[in-house]
Amino acid sequence: MDRQSIAVEVVYALADRQKLVGLSMPRGTTVREAALRSGLDRDFPGLDLAHSPLGIFGKVVARPEERVLEEGERVEIYRPLIADPKEVRRQRAAKAARAKAGEESPEPE
Template structure:
């Protein structure tokens, strides 16, 4: 059982083909970014830059993870950077569908 001055948290990161969830106890007052660093998760993902990686808690992005203090039982999610702007990607998919339809009509 955790002592009152520590809390239990989880840190998670996932790629398309590899995921890691780590449970750890941290001192009360630990920030999200500190917990991610303490977890050692970067050792499993050499390309992961914890100093700049976007983060959230239970699916909700947090703007300043270095300032957000964790509560007992929370899960820190480390997000991958977006490869493409979602709006632009949608436009490109719609344009491709339109081109494909034009090709079938001819």
Template sequence: MAEPVIDIEVVYAAVDRQKLLQVTVPEGTSLRAAVQASGIGQMFPELDLEHCPVGIFGKQVMDPQLRVVEAGARIEIYRPLLADPKEIRRQRAAKAAEAKRLSGL
């Protein structure tokens, strides 16, 4: 008898291009194994699929080797942040405060 399968999506957005793949995997496949099976590593060779952060529908999964994917899941592969968003906001606020102070003189 054939092993039951499920359909999922695997997505990745690089700086210059993005890819959404429809993938069929065996039921019980881990999140990390599903990403490997998608073939996205051949399209984006710069990705380290063993260690890159991944999530499902916008929520990062902390242990993708153990998390089993469900039918219809949208697996997202995340790029590392180039800058800390908190630090950018802090710098922007300081710049605005300085501009306000200078315009008040």
């Protein structure tokens, strides 16, 4: 690889399958450009690479159109959240509290 290009990976995963694509990109390529050039939207119908949230090694990139990639980085394409994580935790805590309260109440004889 010449000094004008960098090697990066772009990955997308569903619950039942995933795909990782290795790319050689020109220096100065942004996170969004790498996602668009990956072609993963051909393998995953409905994937909107122009608007999907993106990250690098598990950390969301706030402005993927501006963040320039470095050698060896892995761009991750995130799916939209189905449920609000805070609400899920709240429901889980409420369920645990109800279960605990049921355990502590005296049993009828």
